[in-house]
Structure formats: structure tokens, C-alpha cells
Amino acid sequence: MRGRLAAPLVALTGLAACACATAGAVTSTVGDSPPALNGIYQTRVDSEFQSGALNGGWKLRLDDGAYTFNHTGRSAKNVIISGVYKVAGRRITFKDRSAACSAKPGSGGCRYLGCAHPGTYTFTRTREGLSFAKLRDPNTDCELPVVLLSGGFHRVA
Numbered sequence: 001m002r003g004r005l006a007a008p009l010v011a012l013t014g015l016a017a018c019a020c021a022t023a024g025a026v027t028s029t030v031g032d033s034p035p036a037l038n039g040i041y042q043t044r045v046d047s048e049f050q051s052g053a054l055n056g057g058w059k060l061r062l063d064d065g066a067y068t069f070n071h072t073g074r075s076a077k078n079v080i081i082s083g084v085y086k087v088a089g090r091r092i093t094f095k096d097r098s099a100a101c102s103a104k105p106g107s108g109g110c111r112y113l114g115c116a117h118p119g120t121y122t123f124t125r126t127r128e129g130l131s132f133a134k135l136r137d138p139n140t141d142c143e144l145p146v147v148l149l150s151g152g153f154h155r156v157a
Helices: 002-028 143-148
Strands: 039-045 056-063 066-072 079-088 091-096 100-102 111-113 119-125 129-136 153-155
Touching: 039 143, 066 143, 079 143, 091 143, 119 143, 129 143
Parallel strands: none
Antiparallel strands: 039 056, 039 153, 056 066, 066 079, 079 091, 091 119, 100 111, 119 129, 129 153
16 A cells, blocks of 8 residues: 555655746746845944944844844844835835834934834845945935945845
8 A cells, every 4th residue: 555655656746846947947047026125124324313323333134124233233232123025127215114212322212213204215236245226215314324325235135
């Protein structure tokens, strides 16, 4: 009985592998599909915006439509901002879903970071990383435009 079941299972497994390989070949040849952006990227911000509170290293994690920014600088510590993004061709739209509390040491208080409105950017992907250019972003007092336009992100993972 085992011999009779093993042959059809091997054949089905082979068919499934063939179908998956064929589907992968078809989707990889579509000319207008956006490049895979999933990964972890880092950049460095050096800006006078918010008295330099955003200065330092930033990491951006893109993961199938969700993003997370992590930042630790001299004045703002352990900032985490997350949300969702959508890609259409070479355009990417970011929408914050959480606000992060950023406290300067000794300030005794907290300032909430986050962008109220979606921001749309074009992106360029290279082997080394990503760079962004603003198309439309009505947010004037939040971190996203400053960090995204800091000069490019280098892929680290």
C-alpha cells in the first residue's frame, strides 16, 4: 500500500515545484512591477529642524507594506515610529499609524512625533540602498520629510 501512495505523492510534489517555479518566472518578467523594497536601511540626519532633535542615526525597516523608523540620537532617545506604505510604480506613500514619544534628557516632558497626513515620494533603488524625492507631503512639522530627504539610505540587511 505504501508503494502505491508514494509514487502519486512524489508526482504531485514535482508538479507543485514546477508550478511554483513557473509562476516565479512569470512574475519576475513583468516589466512594471515595483522592485522588492523589503529590508533594513540606515541613514544619518544632520539638520537644524526642531533644534537638531532628529540628528543622528535612523534605521528604516520596510516589510511587505509596513514600515518602522528607529532613532537614537543625542537629544531624542529610542524613538520608534511605524505605519503602512503603498508602492505604485516608483511612487511610495507613507502613512503613520503610531506616534512616538521623544523626550530630551532632563526635559521632564515628552513630544509626540508623527505625521498626520500621508506623504508621497518617488524612490530610486540601487544595489546599495534607497533614495527618496518628495512629490506631495503636506506635513510641515514632523520627522518623515526630514529623515527621508536626508541624503539616502544604505541597505544593512
